[in-house]
Amino acid sequence: MTQVPEGPAESRLEQISRILIDDSSRVPVLIWFTSSVVWLLLGSLAAMISSLKLHNPDFLGGIEWLTFGRIRPVHLDIVFFGWSSMAAVGALLWLQARLCHVRLPWPLLLSGLAIVWNVGVVVGSVAVLAGHGSSIEYLEFPAYCAPFFAVPALGVLAANIKMYLTKNSEHTYVSQWYLLAATVWLPVLYVTAMLCTYFGLVQGVSQAITNWWFGHNALGLWVTPIAVATAYYLIPKVTGRPVHSYHLSLLGFWTLAIFYNWAGTHHLTGGPLPAWTITVGVVGSMMMFIPVITVAINHHMTMRGVFHMLKTSPTLRFTVFGSVMYTVASFQGSLEALRSHQEITHFTQYTIGHAHLGLYGFFSMIMFGAMYYIFPRVTNNEWSSARLIKVHFWGSAIGVLSYGIGLCWAGWWQGVMMNDPSIPFLQTVEYVKPYLILRSVSGMGMTIAHIAFAISVWRILSRHHFVMSGPTLFTTQRPAWKEFVNEQNEREEMAQ
């Protein structure tokens, strides 16, 4: 049985406005989110096959489309285009509608664009498995896949701008800066990189620079801003405490916008590039300490005194974990850009460990947190099981920490050994092998976590354990609200 929310009329009207906005985003957000969860499972499968092959090379060795050179890029691209980007768009659409206080425009179009994006990931993945992929990291999908991503990216940009131009809120909240910028940056990055790479505009060393300009910025100027924007909304919103320092939050955004774009060439340290291009990348990476420190101070200080809420809120648990990992992975990444550091860690497992601390520990955990907040509000249903959520959290958290710490440790000593000419190369391979097994075990933990999450998502979508007034929905009882809206409209009409 539902009830009209208690409180003064102003409070109730604001709550009704919020639920109508959430309602408007339901179909597109659910399509983007649900697709991302399916890709998360498929990405995990590709990851497990790739990982097992590293310490057991004969595993599925007779199947050419599952060779390491194909299944590993498929894992990367499914995780980037399928899981990360689709989850990011879902969160972006819901957040921007809420922050602008407007209903989501063009829900049918945005739903259609999600389907187009899905087709792109399917076509690209099949092409790579069939041996038609390129060797350019993050751009392995063939050129004919580009429209499947470029067109939806432009559509999302248009919707984002429309919401902002028609907003009913006075202030531009810090998250909105990040969201607007991310949707502008993605099409520019992707279209430029594809044109340069596939139309022969740049070749050789220049192509490698373009590759890492895109690869690094796809993470830093597309998924990172959306995750930071989400954390800047969810941590204050769930705890009921405003951001500790709003000054710092704005400084963080503008310094990220200025510095991140320059950092990509640090991936090519030691390569045959002009020295100054590497130096630009190193300097850009060092300057990233500024935005990262602002976010670290803000998120930590906003949580100060309310860390006990981590016990009671799934959203907060995932989001704060992701936020801490943003600080860790970003500090590590900036130091990793230094030439002295690269002398040891380049071409080792250290880089893979770092990448997972970033894209999984930081980004994915914040997206999980966002989904735990958004799904109940757009489905008007409650999560079915706290136990499944806890399995998800601990599987993901322990999995990514053991994965990241294990590979970074192994990679560091692997690099030290590789730099010592008296140590045979095979000895470095033998040294790393136990850590590769640890990698597979950690990956298994994360995969189990993803399965638990997928079950929760399936249950909330299929209305298994249908609960309309559960813990996250205590302000969103829809049918009674609609009656309340009708009453208000009638009163206004009578008053006129």
Added chain:
Amino acid sequence: MFLISMIIWATALLAAVMTVWALTWAIKRGEFRNLRKGAASIFDAGEPIGRQTDYFPSARKGSR
């Protein structure tokens, strides 16, 4: 080839100009004034400062 090259340079220039314009516009519009109010803009009477808005399914009465 020349056309693609020009499109890319024009896009890069446009992006840079848009960034400067956005920053100038935001300053003129007063987006960086009264930041305390800005930080509180995500709260309202329905979800006020001080209220936790997310719980585990079993954390509150009446839920499973």
